[in-house]
Amino acid sequence: MANDPIQQFEISKILPLEALGTDISFTNSSLFMVLTVGVSAAFLIMTTSGRGLIPSRLQSISEMCYEFVADLLRSSAGSEGMKFFPLVFSLFVFILMANLFGMFPYFFTVTSHIIVTAALALLVIGLVLVYGFWKNGFGFLKLFVPSGVPAVLIPLIVLIEVMSFISRPISLSVRLFANVLAGHITLKVFAGFIPMLSKLGFVGVVGALLPLGFTVALTALEFLVAFLQAYVFAILTCMYLNDAIHPSH
Amino acid sequence: MASTNTETGTADSGASGVFPPFNADTFSSQLLWLAITFGLFYFLMSKIALPRISSILETRSGRIAQDLDEANRLKTESDEAIAAHEQELADAKSRAHGIAQEAKDAARVELDAKRAAVEADMAAKVADAEERIAGVKAKAMGEVGAIAEDTTAVLVDQLMSAKVTKADIAAAVSSAKV
Numbered sequence: 001m002a003n004d005p006i007q008q009f010e011i012s013k014i015l016p017l018e019a020l021g022t023d024i025s026f027t028n029s030s031l032f033m034v035l036t037v038g039v040s041a042a043f044l045i046m047t048t049s050g051r052g053l054i055p056s057r058l059q060s061i062s063e064m065c066y067e068f069v070a071d072l073l074r075s076s077a078g079s080e081g082m083k084f085f086p087l088v089f090s091l092f093v094f095i096l097m098a099n100l101f102g103m104f105p106y107f108f109t110v111t112s113h114i115i116v117t118a119a120l121a122l123l124v125i126g127l128v129l130v131y132g133f134w135k136n137g138f139g140f141l142k143l144f145v146p147s148g149v150p151a152v153l154i155p156l157i158v159l160i161e162v163m164s165f166i167s168r169p170i171s172l173s174v175r176l177f178a179n180v181l182a183g184h185i186t187l188k189v190f191a192g193f194i195p196m197l198s199k200l201g202f203v204g205v206v207g208a209l210l211p212l213g214f215t216v217a218l219t220a221l222e223f224l225v226a227f228l229q230a231y232v233f234a235i236l237t238c239m240y241l242n243d244a245i246h247p248s249h
Numbered sequence: 250m251a252s253t254n255t256e257t258g259t260a261d262s263g264a265s266g267v268f269p270p271f272n273a274d275t276f277s278s279q280l281l282w283l284a285i286t287f288g289l290f291y292f293l294m295s296k297i298a299l300p301r302i303s304s305i306l307e308t309r310s311g312r313i314a315q316d317l318d319e320a321n322r323l324k325t326e327s328d329e330a331i332a333a334h335e336q337e338l339a340d341a342k343s344r345a346h347g348i349a350q351e352a353k354d355a356a357r358v359e360l361d362a363k364r365a366a367v368e369a370d371m372a373a374k375v376a377d378a379e380e381r382i383a384g385v386k387a388k389a390m391g392e393v394g395a396i397a398e399d400t401t402a403v404l405v406d407q408l409m410s411a412k413v414t415k416a417d418i419a420a421a422v423s424s425a426k427v
Contacts, residue, residue: 009269011279022277029275030282037290044298051305053312059305066302086295094290113269115276116283181270 005188009112009181028108029116036097036110044093065093072235077242084241087127091120092234099180099226103219111229112184114177121173124237132244143247172236176229183222190214397422 015026044065047058055063069089073081095111102109110116132140144161145154193211197204269275398418405413 006268011269011272011275017278023274024281025278026282027275027278029279030286033282033286037286037293041290041293041298045293045301048298048301048305051301051308053305053309055305062298063302063306066299066306086291086299089299090287090291090294093294094287110283113275113279114271115279119280119283120287177270 005185005192008108008184008188011108011113029110029113032098032101032108032110036094036101039101040093040097065089069234073238073241076235076238077245080245081238081241084127088234088237088241091124091237092230095120095176095233096227096230099230100223102180102184103222103226109180109184111176112180114173117173117177118169120176120233121169124172124240125169128240128244131241132247135244136247140244140247143243168236168240172233176233179225179229183218183225187215187218187222190218394419394422397425 011027011029013025013027014031017024017026043058044062047056047062050056050059052059066089069092070082070085073085073088077084098110101107102112132143136142144158144165146157146161149157190211194208194215197208197211200207398415401418401422402413402415405418
């Protein structure tokens with residue numbers, strides 16, 4: 001049925017490809033990744049090509065994005081964290097644009113797949129681990145031993161800290177994935193009620209106004225979620241990077 | 250939302266029968282394309298877009314700082330000009346005051362000198378006049394005795410026809426005069 005709320009997450013092959021026995025087909029997901037990257041990069045590069053001292057409207061949007069992420073990173077990871085600025089900026093813009101593309105009807109939402117969000121989260125946590133050990137050596141392990149804790153409690157605290165560190169990539173990826181997935185399913189379910197009720201005659205049409213209202217409200221909410229989840233992903237990335245740069249609490 | 254994909258979509262899900270996001274068959278393709286696209290995006294951002302925006306912002310803040318400096322410099326200059334102007338005005342005022350004072354003093358001195366000269370002249374004339382009066386008076390007084398003696402001699406002669414010596418008359422006149 002066209003009303004199946006799960007169906008929007010189906011991946012369909014546009015160009016079937018296979019290499020070394022693994023499937024690397026160009027799918028609808030790949031298409032929207034390309035669109036996300038293409039549109040964002042084209043916008044950011046073309047609007048700033050004039051290098052206007054007094055920015056045009058579109059150039060100010062690019063500048064606002066830049067300053068928004070730069071302030072985010074600087075406030076949580078300090079000026080040392082600015083070496084990770086291109087990564088945080090790319091993550092923020094990629095997730096935001098992927099989420100916003102998903103808001104178009106019939107469009108595929110790249111971030112509604114756990115493998116994508118998990119890959120991005122593992123990229124961040126992997127970078128935190130590699131950079132943390134590279135910069136601080138074994139001093140990075142101080143991250144798990146907060147200062148000023150009574151000696152008796154240290155084993156317990158370390159255990160909790162390690163668990164919380166391990167759960168970071170899970171929470172980071174699941175938060176984004178689940179928010180986008182749940183939002184899109186809810187939207188689809190409510191939108192599906194409208195044609196179903198409309199078929200029941202006059203009473204049904206009047207009754208369909210309720211899910212219609214919900215759908216409009218949910219659409220607005222989903223736009224908020226689209227931005228908010230990109231923001232949350234970016235700010236958590238900043239905070240984890242801060243741990244790698246300054247491991248002692 | 251996905252009605253366009255209905256045929257292919259249902260065919261796929263019908264085949265695997267799993268929730269699409271958990272369908273591991275699609276993971277390899279998604280990971281590869283994510284790596285390609287996100288890698289490309291990261292490259293474009295770090296090599297082109299972000300350095301460009303950063304240079305735009307730096308140029309602007311540099312320009313603003315420069316303009317502010319220039320404005321401050323001009324303000325200082327204009328303050329100095331105003332101060333110099335006021336100083337000059339004050340000098341000119343005090344100079345004008347001095348000149349007026351000098352002119353007034355000079356006029357007063359001249360006036361005083363003239364008045365003194367006039368007064369001295371007048372005093373001299375008055376003294377001269379008084380001296381002449383005194384001379385005339387003394388002369389007149391000196392002549393009074395002789396006139397009185399002559400008159401007395403004539404009167405005595407005519408009234409009494411007696412000869413009185415000049416010396417008696419003079420004694421009588423001078424005793425009466427006293």
